[in-house]
Amino acid sequence: MNTYTLQLKLVHGFSNPIRYGILMALKTGEQNVSALVDAVDASQSAVSQHLSCLRECGLIEKRIDGKYCYYRLTSPKISQLLDLLNDAIGDFHWDEADNVVCHHHMA
Numbered sequence: 001m002n003t004y005t006l007q008l009k010l011v012h013g014f015s016n017p018i019r020y021g022i023l024m025a026l027k028t029g030e031q032n033v034s035a036l037v038d039a040v041d042a043s044q045s046a047v048s049q050h051l052s053c054l055r056e057c058g059l060i061e062k063r064i065d066g067k068y069c070y071y072r073l074t075s076p077k078i079s080q081l082l083d084l085l086n087d088a089i090g091d092f093h094w095d096e097a098d099n100v101v102c103h104h105h106m107a
Contacts, residue, residue, distance in 0.1 A: 013057040014085070018042050019050045022071075026060060027079045030072040 001009075014020055021040035025031060031039070037047050051071060054060045059078055063070045073079060 009057050010059070013054050013059045014081075016050065016053075018046060019054055022047065022050055022054060023059065023073070023078060024082060026071060026073050027082060030063070030070045032068050032070050036071065 014023065018040050021042075022036055025036055025039035033044060033047060033051070036051070037044050040047060042050075051060065051062075055062060059074060060071050061074050063072070
């Protein structure tokens with residue numbers, strides 16, 4: 001795969017609110033599915049689907065301990081990217097009252 005394709009694969013992991021929430025929750029360390037369901041306030045089936053996507057993209061990995069599955073970030077750079085995104089928000093001078101949704105691509 002070329003660099004552009006790999007970059008798109010990385011960005012894809014960040015591009016959904018549930019996946020983004022999972023990544024943010026995993027910044028604090030390894031968590032099981034129940035904790036992630038609570039963290040992102042989504043159904044277990046939705047979280048499981050997004051966990052599969054994040055694993056396929058290579059952003060998280062799974063560890064099985066008995067009957068429980070635990071997930072963690074595959075690289076500390078993912079946490080750094082999340083922090084960088086948060087820091088970059090200030091550069092756009094968005095007001096909380098502003099609607100920053102792209103009406104062409106996000107409903």
